[in-house]
Amino acid sequence: MPSKPAPITMDAVYTAPGYLFRRMQQIAVSIFIEECSAFDLTPVQYAALVAIHTHPGIDATRLSAVIAFDRSTLGNVIERLESKTLIERKPSQGDKRVKLLYLSKAGASVLRDIMPSVERAQVRMLQPLKPTDRKTLLALLTQLVDLNNEASRVPLRAEDALEHLGKAG
Amino acid sequence: MPSKPAPITMDAVYTAPGYLFRRMQQIAVSIFIEECSAFDLTPVQYAALVAIHTHPGIDATRLSAVIAFDRSTLGNVIERLESKTLIERKPSQGDKRVKLLYLSKAGASVLRDIMPSVERAQVRMLQPLKPTDRKTLLALLTQLVDLNNEASRVPLRAEDALEHLGKAG
DNA sequence: CTCAGATTGACAGTATACTTACAATATCGG
DNA sequence: CCGATATTGTAAGTATACTGTCAATCTGAG
Incomplete structure (x- = not known):
């Protein structure tokens, strides 16, 4: 016998x-x-x-x-960071398709200065929970994100970061 | 004495x-x-x-x-739902500024039919965790979202939903 | 070495998600 | 009743976050 469908309530959403x-x-x-309003940087740009x-x-x-953003999204992010002169794009010698990314002096400076504000923001997000619960939530979330990595359209591939070392400038 | 700043690593991001x-x-x-590809509905539209x-x-x-989306965002969402003829907008008699929202027959039908797919999606998100951990994560997340409600730009105000009953049609 | 196939960055298109601003309309104090 | 104030929907502007597609370029199989 087919089970009756559950009633549709807002609670089902919440x-x-x-x-x-x-x-x-x-x-x-x-x-x-x-927390980071003084620096005009979004989480993604950070x-x-x-x-x-x-x-x-x-x-x-x-x-x-x-950082697990798709290439199209990142293109715009890079553009904005470049127009703020926080990064520089230089053509690669080896591969004419590629543009290599570097922090500018201003970028390095902003990054150094914004760290305490970022830290404060991260703390504030979990502040309402008890310290033990913060740890539990973070642990479970880390696990879940990791185990679901392949389910996202743009899986995180941290190890890819090392490959560029061979083809620099 | 000032403490040394933490080194900047990807781990700090992850x-x-x-x-x-x-x-x-x-x-x-x-x-x-x-999971819901057959219905061409986004989570927000759902x-x-x-x-x-x-x-x-x-x-x-x-x-x-x-539903805790800001008005501007919602304007576009409503527009799309209307152009798909899933909802109808009727002017309010009492207040000429207001447009009242109703599900169309097609909307009610889609909503009924999509429910199993939505349910499957919600299950899949937490699937990689052990059942106990799923419950823990959900409980902590519910708590945290609730306690941080005012921190978001568009706090959830579920009780507001009742006010429209007095001014219908 | 050459050509099929892959990769890279760029672009167009859709959908959140927010900001500020604005005109039309309501409401409330005096 | 009337004018200051508030609310409603809408619009323009910015920033993710995807989907495609495309030309330029690179790579590897034969």
């Missing part, structure tokens, strides 16, 4: 993991923007700066794998 | 709650779109349909409070 993830993401971005700092001379495609 | 929330959001949307189903005759501003 308790759905997908809805909670969306809400939490909205809240996290709000808090980040607020992550890109860190990755370029950590992997100087990386190209856009590899960068997209390292 | 373990930051904000980054994990963003990743999880990306994954959740991917899974939803995949949530809006449910809210209009639950509160027939609601207006856009109140709807935005009920």
Whole structure:
């Protein structure tokens, strides 16, 4: 016998993991923007700066794998970072298709200065929970993101970051 | 004495709650779109349909409070739902500024039919975790979203949904 | 070495998600 | 009743976050 369909209520939305993830993401971005308002950097731009700092001379495609944004999205992000003169794009000698990414002095300076604000934002996101619960949530979320990596359209490929070392400038 | 700043590493990004929330959001949307591909509905459009189903005759501003999307975003969502003829907009008699929202027959039908796919998507998001861990994560996330409600730019105001009952048609 | 196939960055298109601003309309204090 | 104030929907602008497609370029099989 077929089971009766569940009634359609708002509660079904409010308790759905997908809805909670969306809400939490909205809240996290709000808090980040607020804490870092002095620097005019979005969370995505911050992550890109860190990755370029950590992997100087990386190209856009590899960068997209390292921070798990798709290439199209990242193109715009890079453009904005370049127009703010936080990064520089130089053509690769070896491969004429590729443009290598480097932090500018201004970019390195902004990145250094923004760190405390970023740290404050990350703390604030979890602040309402008890310390034990913060650890539990973070551990479970890390696990879940990792195990679901392949389910996302742009899986994280941290190891790709190393490949550019062979083909620099 | 001032403490030395932490070194800037990708690990600082990967373990930051904000980054994990963003990743999880990306994954959740991917899974939803995949499971519901037959219906051509996004997660946001689905949530809006449910809210209009639950509160027939609601207006856009109140709807935005009920699902916690801002009014501007919701304007576009409503437009798309209307152009797909899943909802109808009727002017309110009492208040000439307001347009009241109703599900069309097609909208009600799509909403009924999509429910199993939505349910499958929600299950899949948490699938990689052990059942106990799923419950823990959901409980902590629900708590955190609730306690951080005011931190988001568009706080959830579920109770607003009831106000439209007085001013229908 | 050459050509099929892959890769790279760029572009166009769609859909959130927010900001500020604005005109039309409501409402409330005096 | 009337004018300051608030609300509603809409629009323009910015920033993710995807889908495609495309030309330029590179790589590898034969």
